[in-house]
Amino acid sequence: MASIHDVAQAAGVSISTVSYALSGKRPVAEATRSRIAAIADELGYQPNAGARMLAGRRTQLLALTAPLHAETSTPAHMAFVLAVVTAARRYDYDVVLLTEEEATGGLRRVTSTKLVDGIIVLDVAVDDRRVGLVRDLSIPAVLVGVPGDTDGLVCVDLDFEAAARLAVDSLADEGHTSIALIGDPHGIYERGSNFPRRFRDAFAARAAERGITSTFAESSRNLVELRAVVDAALAAVPRPTGLVMQCAETIQLAVMEHLAGTGLSIPADLSVISAASTFDTSKFSPPLDVIPLVPAESCDRAVDLMMRALDHPLDPAVELLEPAYHSHGSVGRPQIAAAPAAP
Amino acid sequence: MASIHDVAQAAGVSISTVSYALSGKRPVAEATRSRIAAIADELGYQPNAGARMLAGRRTQLLALTAPLHAETSTPAHMAFVLAVVTAARRYDYDVVLLTEEEATGGLRRVTSTKLVDGIIVLDVAVDDRRVGLVRDLSIPAVLVGVPGDTDGLVCVDLDFEAAARLAVDSLADEGHTSIALIGDPHGIYERGSNFPRRFRDAFAARAAERGITSTFAESSRNLVELRAVVDAALAAVPRPTGLVMQCAETIQLAVMEHLAGTGLSIPADLSVISAASTFDTSKFSPPLDVIPLVPAESCDRAVDLMMRALDHPLDPAVELLEPAYHSHGSVGRPQIAAAPAAP
DNA sequence: CGCCATGATCGAAACGCTTCGACGTACCTC
DNA sequence: GAGGTACGTCGAAGCGTTTCGATCATGGCG
Numbered sequence: 234m235a236s237i238h239d240v241a242q243a244a245g246v247s248i249s250t251v252s253y254a255l256s257g258k259r260p261v262a263e264a265t266r267s268r269i270a271a272i273a274d275e276l277g278y279q280p281n282a283g284a285r286m287l288a289g290r291r292t293q294l295l296a297l298t299a300p301l302h303a304e305t306s307t308p309a310h311m312a313f314v315l316a317v318v319t320a321a322r323r324y325d326y327d328v329v330l331l332t333e334e335e336a337t338g339g340l341r342r343v344t345s346t347k348l349v350d351g352i353i354v355l356d357v358a359v360d361d362r363r364v365g366l367v368r369d370l371s372i373p374a375v376l377v378g379v380p381g382d383t384d385g386l387v388c389v390d391l392d393f394e395a396a397a398r399l400a401v402d403s404l405a406d407e408g409h410t411s412i413a414l415i416g417d418p419h420g421i422y423e424r425g426s427n428f429p430r431r432f433r434d435a436f437a438a439r440a441a442e443r444g445i446t447s448t449f450a451e452s453s454r455n456l457v458e459l460r461a462v463v464d465a466a467l468a469a470v471p472r473p474t475g476l477v478m479q480c481a482e483t484i485q486l487a488v489m490e491h492l493a494g495t496g497l498s499i500p501a502d503l504s505v506i507s508a509a510s511t512f513d514t515s516k517f518s519p520p521l522d523v524i525p526l527v528p529a530e531s532c533d534r535a536v537d538l539m540m541r542a543l544d545h546p547l548d549p550a551v552e553l554l555e556p557a558y559h560s561h562g563s564v565g566r567p568q569i570a571a572a573p574a575a576p
Numbered sequence: 577m578a579s580i581h582d583v584a585q586a587a588g589v590s591i592s593t594v595s596y597a598l599s600g601k602r603p604v605a606e607a608t609r610s611r612i613a614a615i616a617d618e619l620g621y622q623p624n625a626g627a628r629m630l631a632g633r634r635t636q637l638l639a640l641t642a643p644l645h646a647e648t649s650t651p652a653h654m655a656f657v658l659a660v661v662t663a664a665r666r667y668d669y670d671v672v673l674l675t676e677e678e679a680t681g682g683l684r685r686v687t688s689t690k691l692v693d694g695i696i697v698l699d700v701a702v703d704d705r706r707v708g709l710v711r712d713l714s715i716p717a718v719l720v721g722v723p724g725d726t727d728g729l730v731c732v733d734l735d736f737e738a739a740a741r742l743a744v745d746s747l748a749d750e751g752h753t754s755i756a757l758i759g760d761p762h763g764i765y766e767r768g769s770n771f772p773r774r775f776r777d778a779f780a781a782r783a784a785e786r787g788i789t790s791t792f793a794e795s796s797r798n799l800v801e802l803r804a805v806v807d808a809a810l811a812a813v814p815r816p817t818g819l820v821m822q823c824a825e826t827i828q829l830a831v832m833e834h835l836a837g838t839g840l841s842i843p844a845d846l847s848v849i850s851a852a853s854t855f856d857t858s859k860f861s862p863p864l865d866v867i868p869l870v871p872a873e874s875c876d877r878a879v880d881l882m883m884r885a886l887d888h889p890l891d892p893a894v895e896l897l898e899p900a901y902h903s904h905g906s907v908g909r910p911q912i913a914a915a916p917a918a919p
Numbered sequence: 920c921g922c923c924a925t926g927a928t929c930g931a932a933a934c935g936c937t938t939c940g941a942c943g944t945a946c947c948t949c
Numbered sequence: 950g951a952g953g954t955a956c957g958t959c960g961a962a963g964c965g966t967t968t969c970g971a972t973c974a975t976g977g978c979g
Contacts, residue, residue, distance in 0.1 A: 234688075236965060247929045252967060259968090262927060282691035283629025284965035287934045292626060297673070311654050318675050322682075327691070330640070330673045332661050339665075345577075348625035348670065456833060457861075483826055490799060490833070518800070579935060590959045595937060602938090605957060627935035630964045 235276035243272045255280075286347070295321050295539065296349040298331040298340060298363055300356040307481060309511040309528070313355050313377065316532035324540050326350075336363050344372050351539045353377065353532075357388070359427040373542035375535045378426055385549045387542065389535045392553035393428045393509060396524045397435035397479075399556050400508050401443060403522070404475035408566050409504060411446040412475035413466040415488060419451045432479050432509060448473060452484045459484065460491050467503070474567035479508040489517055500565035520561035530554055578619040586615045598623075629690070638664050638882065639692040641674040641683060641706055643699040650824060652854040652871070656698050656720065659875035667883050669693075679706050687715050694882045696720065696875075700731070702770040716885035718878045721769055728892045730885065732878045735896035736771045736852060739867045740778035740822075742899050743851050744786060746865070747818035752847060752910050754789040755818035756809040758831060762794045775822050775852060791816060795827045802827065803834050810846070817910035822851040832860055843908035863904035873897055 241248045246265060253259040254269040261269075272278075286292040297317050300310060318328045329349055331339035340363065343349045350373070354363055357378030367374035368385050376388040404412050414436050416422070417429045433449055440447030450466040453459045467473055478485045485507055497503050499519050507514040507523040514521035531554060541547060584591045589608060596602040597612040604612075615621075629635040640660050643653060661671045672692055674682035683706065686692045693716070697706055700721030710717035711728050719731040747755050757779050759765070760772045776792055783790030793809040796802045810816055821828045828850055840846050842862050850857040850864040854871055857864040874897060884890060 238965075248966085249930075249968075250928055253928090256967085259928095260926060265927080277688065279685070279688040281630070281965050282686075282689040283626050283635060284934090285689075285967080286626025287624070287630050287936085287964085288966035288968080289934090290967090294672070307651055307654075311650075311657075314654075314657075314673070315675055318673050319677065322675075322678055327672050327686070329637075329670050330657070330661050332658055332665075334662065335665055342622070343625075343670070345620065345622040346625040346628075455861075456829075483829070486799075486826070487833075490830075518798075581935075591936080592938075592960075593958055596958085599937085602958095603956065608957080624935050626966095627964090628937080630934085630966085631936040631938080632964090633937090 235273075235278040237278065237280065240269065240273050240276055240278050243276065244269045291543070292348060292350050293326050294349045295326050295328050295536075296331055296340065296343045296352045297328045298333075298336055298352060298354050300333050309481075309526075310356065312511050312528040313532060316528040317353050317355070317377075317536065319529070320533045320536035324536065326536075328353075337366050340366055340370065344370050350543055351375070353535055353539060356426055358425055359430070373539060373547070375539045375542065377531050377535050378428065379431075379551055381427065383549070383551050386551075387538055387547050387549055388551045389531050389538065390428065390551075390553060391509065391526050391531060392556055393431040394435035395553070396509055396526075396556035397432045398439040399524055399558055400477045400506050401436060401439040401445075401447070403506060403558060403564060404477070404504060405440075405443040405445055407475075407504065407564060409445065409473075409475040410567070411448070411469065411471045411473045412440060412477065413448040413450065413469060413473040414477045415450055415452050415463065415466060415480060415484075417451065417480045418453050418484075422451065428509070429479065436477065436479075446471060446473075452480045452488075454484070456487055459487055463488055463491055464495075467497075473503075475504045475506070475564070477506045477508050482510070482512045485510070485514075485521075486517070489521075493518075499563050501568065504564040504567070506564060515559075515561050519563055521563045522561050523559050524556050525559065578616075578621040580621065580623065583612065583616050583619055583621050586619065587612045634886070635691060635693050636669050637692045638669050638671050638879075639674055639683065639686045639695045640671045641676075641679055641695065641697050643676050652824075652869075653699065655854050655871040656875060659871040660696050660698070660720075660879065662872070663876045663879035667879065669879075671696075680709050683709055683713065687713050693886055694718070696878055696882060699769055701768060702773070716882060716890070718882045718885065720874050720878050721771065722774075722894055724770065726892070726894050729894075730881055730890050730892055731894045732874050732881065733771065733894075733896060734852065734869050734874060735899055736774040737778035738896070739852055739869075739899035740775045741782040742867055742901055743820045743849050744779060744782040744788075744790070746849060746901060746907060747820070747847060748783075748786040748788055750818075750847065750907060750909050752788065752816075752818040754791070754812065754814045754816045755783060755820065756791040756793065756812060756816040757820045758793055758795050758806065758809060758823060758827075760794065760823045761796050761827075765794065771852065772822065779820065779822075789814060789816075795823045795831075797827070799830055802830055806831055806834055807838075816846075818847045818849070818907070820849045820851050825853070825855045828853070828857075828864075829860070832864075836861075842906050844911065847907040847910070849907060858902075858904050862906055864906045865904050866902050867899050868902065 237248055237251050241251045251269055254261040254266045299314050321328050352367055352374040354376040357376045357380045359381045361380050364380045376386055379388050379390050416433050421429050437447050448466050448469040450462045453462055499505050505521055507521040509526040510523055511526050514523040580591055580594050584594045594612055597604040597609045642657050664671050695710055695717040697719040700719045700723045702724045704723050707723045722731050722733050759776055764772050780790050791809050791812040793805045796805055842848050848864055850866040852869040853866050854869050857866040
């Protein structure tokens with residue numbers, strides 16, 4: 234309700250002095266500054282957002298284009314959205330949410346109306362129609378995820394290749410010589426983000442490097458199919474003693490459920506690692522070793538980069554975040570009996 | 577890039593004529609109007625958002641305060657957020673997302689800076705700190721969900737009491753005389769939204785009205801506990817032949833999984849209804865009858881009310897949406913043998 | 920003692936739009 | 950033919966900031 238004019242009047246100074254006192258962009262006598270601050274506070278003065286956008290060079294608004302569409306939306310998506318908003322607030326930025334449906338139209342609109350200062354793109358797919366657009370949009374953009382063609386873009390993501398290697402190495406170092414990967418359901422590898430693919434390929438490559446056998450299986454949202462998939466993966470020859478899951482929480486839960494049913498004990502009979510998980514695997518039974526995908530990490534970094542980009546254009550770059558390994562006791566040495574027992 | 581000034585110049589008319597031609601707020605000669613429209617289009621003119629906010633009486637921005645916090649976030653939350661954004665876009669409104677963490681501070685900020693025209697409050701809890709705030713905020717607000725004290729508020733929600741009655745009646749009408757309800761996990765009934773409570777209580781009340789036996793059980797996120805809960809509920813006396821689930825998708829899936837394991841056939845041995853579900857129960861095996869909670873319905877209505885509120889203050893009111901019943905074959909007549917078989 | 924930075928403050932010009940009042944002009948109506 | 954009513958258009962006044970000179974003391978320096 235109170236405008237800068239009211240504050241100036243009450244403080245007996247000019248409007249510009251109030252502006253400078255509050256923004257600190259020019260020196261103001263300490264006595265004046267504190268008096269203005271006190272009055273502004275007392276009057277509950279808050280600068281009008283519209284006026285600020287119009288006069289200033291910043292709107293203090295970021296667009297967030299997220300994979301929000303009716304069919305799929307997982308808790309993981311939500312975690313990323315939350316992380317972006319939280320990170321943005323640390324820089325006094327608010328976030329305007331754009332849906333999948335309106336992805337390109339929305340981006341165009343918020344850009345051409347100068348509503349936002351920059352764009353954060355979440356959950357980038359290999360071939361994402363938003364990517365070509367942000368490249369041309371002449372407004373800073375940071376992608377969380379890595380599209381097929383990263384030319385001219387600023388991207389942040391977990392280093393899924395390194396995560397896959399870390400998973401393989403953790404098992405190989407313990408002496409496992411045959412390991413399996415349960416990945417995402419089928420469709421994901423065709424149309425979705427490209428990190429499942431990156432993970433899968435790096436997993437196989439690392440296993441080969443380490444001279445151990447690896448098996449890959451796509452999971453399924455159908456429980457019956459899923460059980461069959463798991464059974465088949467664990468029946469590979471030589472029999473896998475290590476299992477890595479890189480898929481949705483619900484699927485991992487179902488796999489664990491199924492494993493419990495088969496009487497396999499973890500880690501005695503089978504070592505298990507949950508990879509690139511945004512959820513808490515320490516609450517699983519048994520708790521699972523995990524290489525987490527932390528939304529806050531990628532998003533904090535993305536917003537940091539965005540803030541830097543607002544000052545001066547950023548050099549395009551793909552920044553991959555180092556994966557970490559958290560042990561919860563679900564990995565151990567393979568039972569030596571297992572290998573010779575299957576001739 | 578192009579401003580209204582550019583358009584006016586190119587069309588050889590004044591700025592105000594352009595404004596009126598494009599907004600239609602005053603009559604403009606058709607020839608002039610179409611020429612201006614063509615030029616605006618050609619120049620790619622888009623009104624500057626900041627200038628519009630400052631000069632106009634609308635910011636074309638809505639705040640959405642959602643239960644976004646690190647611990648819990650379900651696909652259902654996401655569906656509601658999506659639905660609000662989609663509905664808002666139909667009125668040329670964008671949505672600024674506020675997190676749980678910054679709930680009250682954020683609301684205050686977007687209000688006092690006049691960044692938004694109104695506030696949509698999602699997933700209202702019984703005793704929600706946001707509720708008292710929006711009541712005082714002197715800016716239109718619409719709640720999706722019903723708080724404990726609805727005084728002076730505009731609320732929209734599914735009629736959960738009616739949904740519970742519908743569930744009970746559907747089973748009672750088929751001849752079931754003992755039915756069970758698996759609700760949300762324990763904590764929800766203390767702190768969460770109040771619809772689980774409303775559903776639970778109406779369920780019991782309606783069963784009593786119909787003269788049939790009802791059992792209620794809180795579910796659990798722990799699978800072992802969950803199985804015990806389900807077993808106990810189905811072991812009630814007289815043995816329930818109908819089961820209603822009003823809980824999260826993952827839990828319903830787990831229950832179905834467990835039921836499949838026990839060899840109970842649906843609906844021959846047990847009739848099952850999924851209630852207030854935001855997900856697709858027709859893909860369950862077997863597909864489940866459902867009384868859906870459709871995010872788009874509540875949110876469309878909430879945004880409609882908001883748009884009306886922007887024109888002239890709305891009378892406070894709680895608007896409850898009629899529940900619907902979708903049959904997928906999971907409900908049938910109870911086996912007559914069952915009742916006499918347990919003397 | 921005069922000159923010039925330096926600090927503190929102010930006035931005014933944007934920023935791009937909406938909207939109000941006013942001014943013609945043309946057309947009716949009596 | 951005078952008066953009235955639309956309609957179509959324009960100029961200008963905001964809206965509330967930010968920011969760029971300009972102004973006026975003050976104090977250090979040669």
